Amino acid sequence: MASSQVTSSQPTPDRPPRPNLVFRELRGKRSPAEFAAAVRRAAREIGERVSCDARYVGRVEAGEIRCPNYAYERVFLHMFPGRTLTDLGFAPRSSVRGRRAHPTGETGGAHEPYDTQDPQNHEMDDNYEESDVLRRAFMTGGGATVAAASLGPIGLAFDAAAAGRPVRRAGADDAYALEEAVRRIRLLDDRHGADGLYRRAAQPLRAAYALLDAGATRRTTAERLHAGAGELAISVGWLAHDSGRFDDARSHYAEALATARMTGDDALEAHAFCNTAFLARDAGRPREAVRAAQAAQRVGRNLGSPRLMSLLALREAGGWAGLADRTGCEQALARAQALYERGTSEADPEWMSFYGEAELEGLEAQCWSTLGDWCRASRHARRAAQLQDPHFTRNIALYTAELADDLARGGRPDEAAAAGMRVLDLLDQVQSSRIQAMLAATARVLLPHRRASGVSAFLERHASSPRTA
Structure with a gap:
């Protein structure tokens, strides 16, 4: 693997880190965790996605991050309009671009979210315009190319396991790489959909469980590895789910649930049940969907996140709709809306960054569609597509496909x-078997209406469009 060109986010032996006192002053009386939450909220406002936490804020203030990556730069300049990076206490990008970071005794955590990492050299690339690079890679090489470039951080562990060699005991850098793989899968899925990514994403999942089998150097690292492996199993399960591989998805979600229960991780257990409920609904098992959503709500009740409970209520509503229980569905929808209106919380899980008003509308549209109320379903689907941030290309395509089907029916x-x-128009950017199946169903409904305005052109273009293998 070629070495990456990097910024010197790590201190070098001849230049100790210089604390960023300006950034510390801007934080004011807020705790690092409170400030990190503000950064994440600001990112959502502009359609960005960063995984800022208290530890990242601490590294910035300690001077370990001399210049943030481009995603963080956009967020910080949005938070503090009229200021430049240097006004915020960072070094100019031109002064750090192209310098190489030297490994230190503590490699764990010395990387920024969204920066690429070479696991042999512990180097990263900060000169990385994420959205453009990922889209070019996707368009020219398909999802597998993107995954190969973006999901490589724990590939060495997998290679060792596959070759029958013992995997070394995991450290903090392995836990970071695992967490980063989860973030990248979510990012790629948000923008491009699951097809072409699923098989590639299974490799880091195998690597994650190889690391768990090898053991960790510290208890805190072991906890991070278990949580990361569980979240990765859910992410890979979702890719299987969205690409129509329901049995694979069920297996991955069950794996995550087992990991959660083994370690007593309520947040991971709620997430696993949440996705299990969604899968059960799509797989035609609505009663199981209701039970899984209710189980998720029981374990999630103590996590302190109204938004999580809102999403779980929507999962339950989808199950009731599948059972043709309009009253149960309406009650769950009302509960979801009330919980959503309580607003965001410090306790909101990172994986829920997709859940905003657009997703709320989209999931409600699916409920009404299942109940056969096409007028109400199309109204909510239209609103979902209008509200969705441009960052979530896949969801825009999904909500618009839902709208098309509701209007047709x-x-x-x-x-x-x-x-x-x-x-x-979006399918050159998004590869999702779910969306393609919805569009195919819409085309079948429209066949008797070929003479209606625009229908013939749509049917001809749909028939000539490539399908995902």
């Missing part, structure tokens, strides 16, 4: 065809 073929065309 509701007797509005011309509007359905127009919405279907918008989905087709």
Whole structure:
């Protein structure tokens, strides 16, 4: 693997880190955790996605991060309009670009979220315009190319396990790499969908469990590895779920649930049950969906996140809709709305960054669609597509596909065809079997309406569009 060009985010032997007193002053009386939450909220406001936590804030203030990566730069400049990076206490990017970071005795955690990492040299690339690079890689090489470039941090552990060699005991750098793999999978799925990514993502999952088997040097590292492996299992399970591999998804979610229960991790258990409920609904097992969503709510009740409980109520609503229980569905939807309106919380899980008003509307649309109320379903689906941040390309395509299907079934073929065309425009960026299946169903509904305005053009374009293998 070629060495990366890096910024000197780590202190070098001849230049100790210089504390960033300006940044510390900007934090004011807020704790590092409170300030990190503010950074994440600001990121969501501009469609960015950063995984800022108290530890990251501490590293910035200690001077370990001389210049943030581009995602953080955009967020910080949004938070403090009119200021430059140097006004915020950072070194100019030109002064750090291209310098190599030297390994230190403590390699763990010395990397910024979204920076690429060479596991042999512990080097990272800060000159990385994420969205453009990922999109180019996706367009030219497909999801597997992106995954190969983005999910490599724990590949060495996998290679050792595959070769039958013992894997060394895991350290903090392995835990970081595992957490980063989870973030990258979520990022890629948000933008491009699951197809082409699933098989590649299974490799770091195998590596994660190889690390668990090898043991960790510290108890805190072991806890991070278990949590990271569980979240990675859920992420890989979701990729299987979204690409129509329901049995694989069920297995991965069960693996995450077992990991959660083995370590007493309530947050991971709630997440695993949440995804299990969603899968059960899609797989035609609505009663199981209700039970899994209710189990998630029991374990999630003590986590202090109304937004999490809102999402779990929506999962339950989807199950009730599948059972044709309109009253149960409406009650769960009302509960989800009330919980959502309580706002965000410090306790909101990182994986829930996708859950905003657009997702709330989109999931409600799916409930009404399942109940056959096409008018109400299309109203919510339209609002979901309008509200969605441009960052979540896959979800825009999903909500618009839902809208097209609801309009088609509701007797509005011309509007359905127009919405279907918008989905087709996005399919060069998004690869999702779920979305393609929805669009195919819409096309079947529209076949008897070929003479309606725009329908014939949509059907012809859909028929000629490539399908995911």
